[in-house]
Every structure is written in structure tokens, then in C-alpha cells.
Amino acid sequence: MIKNIAVLGMQWGDEGKGKIVDLLSKNSNYVVRYQGGNNAGHTLLVDKKKTILHLIPSCVLYKNVKAVLGNGVVVSLPDLVKEINFLKKNKIFIQDRLILSNSISLIFEYHISLDRAREKNKESKIIGTTHKGIGPAYEDKIARRSIRISDLYDTNYFSYILKKNVHYYNFQLVNYFKKNPVSYKKIYFDSLKYFNKIKNMIQDVSKLLNKKIKKKSKIIFEGAQGSLLDIDYGTYPYVSSSNSSIGGIITGTGLGIKNINYIMGISKVYTTRVGNGPFPTELFNDVHKYLCKIGKEFGSTTGRKRRTGWLDLVLLKRMIKINSISGLCLTKLDVLDNLNEIKVCIKYINKFSKKEINFYPITQKDWEEIIPVYKVFKGWKKSIRGIVLFKDLPVLTQKYISFIKNFIKIDIDLISTGPERNNTIFINNKIKTFVNYKN
Structure with a gap:
């Protein structure tokens, strides 16, 4: 029996993880975010009502489920409180069921200012960040100057370390980027104001989750971004600043790998990415x-138009191996309904030698020399939105999905046929049992 499920994006994010976590959360006890920050955007659509989340896990629509932010998440206190108040205005009350790790590193105004300054500086490498200060906050963590949420209990220590950090960042902002400095006093008093609103939510998350797992609680681990944005295994340097692959769960929660029963990979049936970086199958x-x-x-976070391309099975297969995926969920199948033909990338060749590339591209030069080779499918030219049984899909759709399954060599356990919670095909009965879902 499956008790704990990890939900991971297999592409460059925006795969539809929010909908799937919402769907799986119905009879769960906890949903845990373990990395990233409010640069993530998870969209839920239930009964035609849209809810967009950035920090809080995608379980908020179920009153029986508790939401957890692990130590691997970086948090902006003003944005967290803003999101809590947004949900409250929409009659979704999360205050009493939101738990924050006592080891969370915080994002401050100086992180955001530096993030924006870098992205607008002509001499810097433009990554295409969300300007939320995520990268600089993770830099502080690695450099051991991070201010963690528990540090705010001791106002003298918080004042001391904040002054040092403000001085460090203002020196860069003023002298190198020619930007305005940030105010120590404003950050100090604003931080304590927001901290007082959420300090009752702080716990030792590692201790809590290990205890709940022993009691057989049902836990979902919700990934942010996607594996191709992983700081180690993504398309570096055009990546996020955290481990959005499977390892992030272990370091971001304090749980051992044996506690995860099932790892679900989420992939669109086409590919998108936001920001700069390699994209072999990109369309124009x-x-x-x-x-x-x-x-x-x-x-969902920036409103930026996403880059789009055909499904890249070469990259998908690699991410499946890296993450030890148990089964795959395909999303946005209905988007392809009106296309005359549909392509999937099955290999790369070098554009000069025309030889197949049998290694994962690392350098910018490697990526620039790639030509994708496609398998072409005839479009089914029929609406499949809302179909909940695999046998009811058009034959051409079934052939398309079967090809993907055979190529990646793992089962496709879930298929999303529309944005609503119930627009879903369950193929794996164990997942259906986990949700207690009835067609």
C-alpha cells in the first residue's frame, strides 16, 4: 500500500504539479514543500474557480490536510503573510494547519534588490529569474550568512546579523550596481511585525514528519519548479537555485529516502520553459x-509568455532515471486535440557530423550543436477533455501514449485530460486507492 508520494516535475517546471497534488491530497494528512520559494506558481482549478499559490502547498482546498514548509524552502515573510491573507479573503483558512520548519532561511529586501540589479545589468549573465530574491537567499545559506526563521526569536542576535548583511548587500548595490541602498530599520521592524503573525506555526519539521510516518500518516511531498531546473542536474547555469530533483526531499525535510513509497514524475505532453537557456525542441x-x-x-508567478516545444523524450528519460520515478503522470493531453500532427523528440544528432549524440549535453557549445530527431504522429482531431477512462480515448491518442510508455520504459499511471480536478484518468489502481477516487 502506498502511504507517501513524492510529486516531481520532469521538465522545466509548469508541468501541472499543482493540480495533481490537489487531486492526491483529498485523503492525505500532510503535504510538504521542501525546496524553492515564492518563485513557484501552482494553479488549482476546481469548479471553474482558480486559486494560484506561490509558497503554500497545493492542499489548501481540503480542510483536513495540513501544509508544511520544510527547511529547504526559502521564505519571504511579507509574501507568506500576503498569501495567507489572500486565502483568508477567499474563505480558505490555513493559519491553524500551516507548519513552518524552524530552520527555514529567510528572503529579505536586499536579496530581491540584488536579484533585480543582476538581471538588469548588461555585464551579468541573464538567467531570466522571477526577481523574487531566491538565488541570493540560497547563496547566503551556502555562505553561512543566512538568517533563519528561528533567529528572529532573539532580537539582539537578529539585529546584529541583519546589520552585517545589510552592510554587505548595500556595498554591492551602491558601489557596483549604482542602485539605492536598502534600509536596515525598515527591514528589521517589518520582519518582526510579520514574524509575530506566523511564529506560532514554527516547529521542528524533521521530528514531526518522522513521528507521523511511524504513525502511518499519508504524506505528499510537493516539488517546485522541475528537474531540468535542478541546480546540479538541470541545464546549468540556466537553472533554479535549489535541488528540484529527488535529493531535495531528503535535504529539505530531514527524512530518509526509505520513507518515500512512490515517486511520481509529472510531464506535459509537450514542453515549456520560462527564462533563458537551452531548449532543443523549441517552436517558433x-x-x-x-x-x-x-x-x-x-x-503563474510572472505572467511571462512561456517558450513552447514538442515533448523531448531524451530529456524526459534522463530525468526519470535520475529521480528513480515509479510512474509518470502526463498532463495537458487535451491541449493537443486540434493539431494535425504531433511530434516527439526521440534522439539528438550533431548538426555538423550528423552522428547521434549519446551523451547528456553539458556545455553551451554542446547544446548549440544539437538537432532533435522526431517521431511524427497523426493528430486525433477530437476533443478528449474530461475523459476519465483510458479505453474511451481515441485510438490515435492511445497509440501516442503507448509509444511514450514504451520509449521511457516506465508505466504511465495518471493522465490529465483537462484543468479541473476530475478531468483525470487513473491507470494505476494503487494511486486510485491512495486518493479513494471513484469515477
């Missing part, structure tokens, strides 16, 4: 316009 034609329009491919 009418299909790109179609995918953006029908798939509503605009960032």
Missing part, C-alpha cells in the same frame, strides 16, 4: 502560438 511557428493560446502558457 503557428504551433507555438496555438500551444500558448490553448494551453494558457503564461507564468
Whole structure:
């Protein structure tokens, strides 16, 4: 029996993890975010009502489920409180069921200012960040100057370390980037104001989760971003600043790997990314316009138009291996309904030698020399939105999915056929039992 499920993005994020976590959360006890920050955007659509989350896990619509932010998450206190108040205005009360790790590193105004300054500086490498201060906050963590949420209990220590950090960042902002300095006093008093609103939510998350696992609680681990944005295994340097692959769960919660029963990979049936960086199957034609329009491919956090491309099975297969995926969930299948033909990338060749590339590209030069080779499918030209049984899909759709399954060599356990919670095909009965879902 499956008790604990990890949900991981297999692409560059925006795979539809929010919907899947919401779906799986119905009869769970805890949903845990373990990395990233409010640069993530998870969209839930239930009964045509849209809820967009950035920090709080995608279980908020169930009153029986508790939401947890692990130590691997970086948190902006003003944005956290803003999100709590947003949910409260929409009659979703999370205050009494939100738990924050006592080891969370905080994001401050100086992180955001530096993030923006770097992205607008002509001499810097433009990554295409969300300007939320995520990267600088993780830099502080690695450099051992991070201010953690528990540090705010001791106002003298908080004042001491904050002054040092403000001085460190203002020196860069003023002298190198020619930007305005941030105010120590404002950050200090604002931080304590927001801290007082959430300090009753702080716990030792590692201790809590280990205890709950012994008691057979049902726990979902919700990944942010996607594995191709992982700081170690993604398309470096055009990546996020945390481990969005499987390892992030272990370091971001304090749990051992044996406590995860099932690892679900989430992949769109096409590919998108926001920001700069390699994208072998990227489209620039009418299909790109179609995918953006029908798939509503605009960032939940920034509103930026996403880059789109065909499904890349080469990259997908690699991410499946790295993450030890148990089964795959395909999302946005209905977006392909009106296409005359559908392509999937099955290998790369070198554009000069025309030889197949049998290694994972590392350098910028490697990526630039790639030409994707496609398998072409005839489009089914029929609406499949809302179908909940695999046998009811058009034959051409079934063939398309079967090819993906055979290529990646793992089971496809879940298929999303629309944005609503109930627009889902359950293929694995163990997952259906976990949710206690009835068609």
C-alpha cells in the first residue's frame, strides 16, 4: 500500500504539479514543500474557480490536510503573510494547519534588490529569474550568512546579523550596481511585525514528519519548479537555485529516502520553459502560438509568455532515471486535440557530423550543436477533455501514449485530460486507492 508520494516535475517546471497534488491530497494528512520559494506558481482549478499559490502547498482546498514548509524552502515573510491573507479573503483558512520548519532561511529586501540589479545589468549573465530574491537567499545559506526563521526569536542576535548583511548587500548595490541602498530599520521592524503573525506555526519539521510516518500518516511531498531546473542536474547555469530533483526531499525535510513509497514524475505532453537557456525542441511557428493560446502558457508567478516545444523524450528519460520515478503522470493531453500532427523528440544528432549524440549535453557549445530527431504522429482531431477512462480515448491518442510508455520504459499511471480536478484518468489502481477516487 502506498502511504507517501513524492510529486516531481520532469521538465522545466509548469508541468501541472499543482493540480495533481490537489487531486492526491483529498485523503492525505500532510503535504510538504521542501525546496524553492515564492518563485513557484501552482494553479488549482476546481469548479471553474482558480486559486494560484506561490509558497503554500497545493492542499489548501481540503480542510483536513495540513501544509508544511520544510527547511529547504526559502521564505519571504511579507509574501507568506500576503498569501495567507489572500486565502483568508477567499474563505480558505490555513493559519491553524500551516507548519513552518524552524530552520527555514529567510528572503529579505536586499536579496530581491540584488536579484533585480543582476538581471538588469548588461555585464551579468541573464538567467531570466522571477526577481523574487531566491538565488541570493540560497547563496547566503551556502555562505553561512543566512538568517533563519528561528533567529528572529532573539532580537539582539537578529539585529546584529541583519546589520552585517545589510552592510554587505548595500556595498554591492551602491558601489557596483549604482542602485539605492536598502534600509536596515525598515527591514528589521517589518520582519518582526510579520514574524509575530506566523511564529506560532514554527516547529521542528524533521521530528514531526518522522513521528507521523511511524504513525502511518499519508504524506505528499510537493516539488517546485522541475528537474531540468535542478541546480546540479538541470541545464546549468540556466537553472533554479535549489535541488528540484529527488535529493531535495531528503535535504529539505530531514527524512530518509526509505520513507518515500512512490515517486511520481509529472510531464506535459509537450514542453515549456520560462527564462533563458537551452531548449532543443523549441517552436517558433503557428504551433507555438496555438500551444500558448490553448494551453494558457503564461507564468503563474510572472505572467511571462512561456517558450513552447514538442515533448523531448531524451530529456524526459534522463530525468526519470535520475529521480528513480515509479510512474509518470502526463498532463495537458487535451491541449493537443486540434493539431494535425504531433511530434516527439526521440534522439539528438550533431548538426555538423550528423552522428547521434549519446551523451547528456553539458556545455553551451554542446547544446548549440544539437538537432532533435522526431517521431511524427497523426493528430486525433477530437476533443478528449474530461475523459476519465483510458479505453474511451481515441485510438490515435492511445497509440501516442503507448509509444511514450514504451520509449521511457516506465508505466504511465495518471493522465490529465483537462484543468479541473476530475478531468483525470487513473491507470494505476494503487494511486486510485491512495486518493479513494471513484469515477
